[in-house]
Amino acid sequence: MAPVPLSPINVGHIDDVQELRKDRPSTIPDRYVRDMVERPTLDTVPLSSSLQIPIIDLSKLIKGNKDQSQSELLKLYSSCKDWGFFQVINHGIETSLLEAIEKVAMDFFMLPLEEKEKYPMAPGTVQGYGHAFVFSEDQKLDWCNMLALGVEPHYIRNPKLWPTKPAKLSETIEMYSSNIRKLCQNLLRFIAVSLSLIQDTFDEMFGVAVQAVRMNYYPPCSRPDLVLGLSPHSDGSAITVLQQGKGSSVGLQILKDNIWVPVQPVPNALVINIGDTLEVLTNGKYKSVEHRAVTHKENDRLSIVTFYAPSYEIELGPLPELVDENNPCMYRRYNHGEYSHYYITNKLQGKKTLDFAKIST
């Protein structure tokens, strides 16, 4: 009998972008060169303040006086409704912890390839080191290396994929993730209040929330005009917390009114975005927003991204409080685990994955 292939998915040969950069710095393999329509626009947007994503001061929401917290809540409402993205400052996470996670992530990416390849991301899966969301030999690739790990609940972890080097990686991820988890819970409470919902609405609904971390390393690229660091997509999460590495070049862009707007890093701030799951729960009042990453000619870039979502067994759909005759129900009910599976088994294509949930009109 013919041997059964290990995986039915054939992704073909994938050049590691860091090795390419070292050995053949001006080579861009064909698989990384985007078709004309997909090529990024770089530095085309004037950085006027009206095109900067909003900044939310969490300390004003938590312990500000009544006026301060009310006005910050209104700002949170318009940030979620009009942008789907904001940066949060005074979020309570120690700068030393933000620095520690960046250090272990960077130390990991700087290891020799053989060491990193001990934790391979199998085609069609989203944990380990490599390229996620690649399903065929002719699919274009992102100019990026990823290390992605399931964190909570524990049963989603694959311990074989947790690197043993650098030595502090695991304990730093644990500490970082538990801090980020509290931040997500806090933010979702204020997001609920901003929608006039009971503050524990999401906490009660989500069960033991699923949390995953993805570290993205984008080496410099001699032709940033030809490649993408990360393909346009919306996140499948309820909310996402994104930390931009200190000293990294500007790389994250969000699609706002059909313009790709770069997100300027603010020191020690965390970028928050609404994921597809919150779009469904809010019946489209707060929408997930398409975003992508671009590369830079001389500088590399690191981002550390946490996805926070309901437990897989949860059934969800638009909250009844957000459906009425003026806001008809736009999404069907479904099992969140099924959506997550659908999300990770399809390539990143803007907001296309959300068609899974949309009621066609």
Ligand SMILES: O=C(O)CCC(=O)C(=O)O
């Ligand atoms: O690196 C970035 O800024 C974007 C990362 C991102 O969108 C993701 O990992 O889902």
Ligand SMILES: [Fe+2]
């Ligand atoms: Fe994303």
